[in-house]
Amino acid sequence: MNSRERLLAALSHQEPDRVPFDLGSTQVTGIHVEAYRGLRAALGLPPVEPALCDTIQQLALPDEDVIERLGVDVRGLFPRNSHNWGLAIVDRGDAWEYRDEWGITHCRPKDVLYFSVVKSPLDEARLPLAAVAAHPWPNTGDPERIAGLREQALAYRARGQAVMLKGVLAGIFEMAQRVRGMQALLMDLAANESLACALLDKMLELKLAFWEMALPHLADVVDVISEADDYGTQTSQLISPRMFRRLFKPRLAELFARLRQLAPNARRFFHSDGSLRPLIPDLIEIGVDILNPVHITAAGMEPAGLKRDFGRDLVFWGGGVETQTVLPFGAPSEVKENVRRNLAALAPGGGYVFNTIHNIQADVPPANMLAMWEALREYGDYAERAQPD
Amino acid sequence: MHPLIQIVYQNVLDGAQDLTAAAVEAALGAGLEPGAILNDGMIPAMREVGRLFEQGDCFVPEMLISARAMQTGLEVLRPRLVQADLHAQGKIVLGTTKGDLHDIGKNLVGMMLAGAAFEVIDLGINVSPGQFVEAVREHRPQLLGISALLTTTMPHMKATLQALQAAGLRDQVKVMVGGAPLTEDFAREIGADGYSPDASRAVTLAKALVE
Numbered sequence: 001m002n003s004r005e006r007l008l009a010a011l012s013h014q015e016p017d018r019v020p021f022d023l024g025s026t027q028v029t030g031i032h033v034e035a036y037r038g039l040r041a042a043l044g045l046p047p048v049e050p051a052l053c054d055t056i057q058q059l060a061l062p063d064e065d066v067i068e069r070l071g072v073d074v075r076g077l078f079p080r081n082s083h084n085w086g087l088a089i090v091d092r093g094d095a096w097e098y099r100d101e102w103g104i105t106h107c108r109p110k111d112v113l114y115f116s117v118v119k120s121p122l123d124e125a126r127l128p129l130a131a132v133a134a135h136p137w138p139n140t141g142d143p144e145r146i147a148g149l150r151e152q153a154l155a156y157r158a159r160g161q162a163v164m165l166k167g168v169l170a171g172i173f174e175m176a177q178r179v180r181g182m183q184a185l186l187m188d189l190a191a192n193e194s195l196a197c198a199l200l201d202k203m204l205e206l207k208l209a210f211w212e213m214a215l216p217h218l219a220d221v222v223d224v225i226s227e228a229d230d231y232g233t234q235t236s237q238l239i240s241p242r243m244f245r246r247l248f249k250p251r252l253a254e255l256f257a258r259l260r261q262l263a264p265n266a267r268r269f270f271h272s273d274g275s276l277r278p279l280i281p282d283l284i285e286i287g288v289d290i291l292n293p294v295h296i297t298a299a300g301m302e303p304a305g306l307k308r309d310f311g312r313d314l315v316f317w318g319g320g321v322e323t324q325t326v327l328p329f330g331a332p333s334e335v336k337e338n339v340r341r342n343l344a345a346l347a348p349g350g351g352y353v354f355n356t357i358h359n360i361q362a363d364v365p366p367a368n369m370l371a372m373w374e375a376l377r378e379y380g381d382y383a384e385r386a387q388p389d
Numbered sequence: 390m391h392p393l394i395q396i397v398y399q400n401v402l403d404g405a406q407d408l409t410a411a412a413v414e415a416a417l418g419a420g421l422e423p424g425a426i427l428n429d430g431m432i433p434a435m436r437e438v439g440r441l442f443e444q445g446d447c448f449v450p451e452m453l454i455s456a457r458a459m460q461t462g463l464e465v466l467r468p469r470l471v472q473a474d475l476h477a478q479g480k481i482v483l484g485t486t487k488g489d490l491h492d493i494g495k496n497l498v499g500m501m502l503a504g505a506a507f508e509v510i511d512l513g514i515n516v517s518p519g520q521f522v523e524a525v526r527e528h529r530p531q532l533l534g535i536s537a538l539l540t541t542t543m544p545h546m547k548a549t550l551q552a553l554q555a556a557g558l559r560d561q562v563k564v565m566v567g568g569a570p571l572t573e574d575f576a577r578e579i580g581a582d583g584y585s586p587d588a589s590r591a592v593t594l595a596k597a598l599v600e
Binding site: 114189234237238239324363 | 457
């Protein structure tokens with residue numbers, strides 16, 4: 001069974017030979033460059049200057065030797081976007097800064113691990129509605145964004161690997177927050193709905209422009225299409241389920257319907273951090289096949305309960321190891337035990353792809369990454385039957 | 390409750406910014422005590438927002454617009470208020486820890502505390518242990534609040550507590566911490582005085598700590 005067959009079986013809710021493994025196929029299932037250097041050293045692989053698939057999050061693109069050594073099953077296609085393309089980074093002395101194609105200013109103090117948004121272009125308190133249309137939006141339908149990706153996908157396929165394709169902008173909610181400012185957008189949603197909706201419509205339009213350009217060239221060579229947004233928090237949701245259903249769900253439904261038309265054979269992957277349980281039935285209804293990152297420590301996201309209630313309809317991709325305490329701060333033995341328990345809850349019957357919860361961050365000790373991987377090999381073998389606790 | 394104060398209360402609760410300002414003007418125009426408008430109208434409205442949030446009947450957007458309405462109302466009221474009313478609960482210095490540029494959680498906590506009559510001194514994001522110590526020395530707050538969204542920046546919270554200790558200031562200020570990756574256990578381990586999982590409970594915690 002090759003990697004692609006393994007993944008496709010899992011996505012069809014069947015048990016392959018072992019649980020498929022993703023490391024680095026998207027900008028939400030990856031590994032921070034510092035952790036990546038540590039991982040390579042721990043595996044006894046020579047040091048390299050890693051290519052980044054995401055400058056903002058400082059995510060490494062895993063090299064072929066790591067992919068082979070760890071048996072990673074999924075490869076990502078990274079269209080050119082504001083996290084990896086044409087970044088003019090300016091040295092501000094104590095910080096790195098750049099303004100992206102959306103007009104958003106990102107800053108990374110030199111002793112800090114990540115870039116963060118420090119200035120949004122449409123952050124005026126009483127922003128006129130006309131400012132949305134007047135903003136110089138990036139051309140997401142530019143074919144240059146996918147140059148070379150078809151050849152890359154074919155090469156991965158020839159090696160028996162599964163292929164993931166992501167879009168060029170974050171979720172409609174998250175992207176609207178970045179251009180408007182998070183607080184301002186959240187307040188618009190509650191108090192200036194026409195402005196909020198104009199921004200959400202613009203994000204949907206820019207997403208569709210990308211997919212309508214890209215998928216006619218790529219649909220036949222990709223297995224999974226990834227979309228994302230963030231609706232959950234650690235304890236609840238950022239917005240009420242009522243607001244989600246009224247303002248977001250119809251737009252997401254339009255997006256997923258279009259993806260289904262443009263790429264009928266690809267599975268639809270959706271990423272949202274945090275506590276999401278009340279919204280999961282809505283996501284299933286509008287055509288989400290795969291849920292990521294399965295934030296198992298957020299409220300209502302216990303893996304056994306998720307599998308029981310939604311496992312027939314959804315593939316879980318992530319949730320393989322608790323990432324907020326165990327992976328960075330636990331002992332390797334605790335990491336292994338945590339992986340065993342999560343696999344026992346999520347893997348039976350297939351419908352499961354192993355990944356951490358979101359990217360592996362810079363503070364994860366290499367010994368814990370190895371313990372995670374060893375546990376995946378040990379307990380993720382379907383011939384050995386992962387038994388529920 | 391006086392009907393004009395009732396209108397102030399309702400507009401803060403609804404997050405109606407401009408109507409809150411107008412309602413405060415109207416209440417002042419009718420000769421009502423500024424302290425009564427604040428203590429009987431605006432603060433109870435924010436308390437109700439906090440209660441609804443904890444109950445899951447109101448979410449961050451609704452909480453933010455209520456806090457904004459409260460702030461707008463306060464701007465109208467401020468010149469007429471005595472300091473004792475405005476900052477009846479005491480003073481808190483707030484900031485996001487070194488290495489961390491996230492601020493919405495910390496801002497929400499600040500707004501909710503301001504809405505509960507605390508004086509809030511916000512140091513912003515990426516605040517080093519030394520800057521926290523300096524601010525405690527300068528402002529002499531009863532409370533210090535530290536926020537972190539990243540596991541990679543949580544260790545700076547402990548460093549801040551140690552720096553306060555080294556500066557001989559630890560006994561003079563109660564320290565509360567919060568942020569998505571934190572837990573009650575972590576707060577206890579690093580020697581903080583309290584932890585809150587959200588902005589509304591941060592107000593309850595702050596009040597308990599200053600009592």
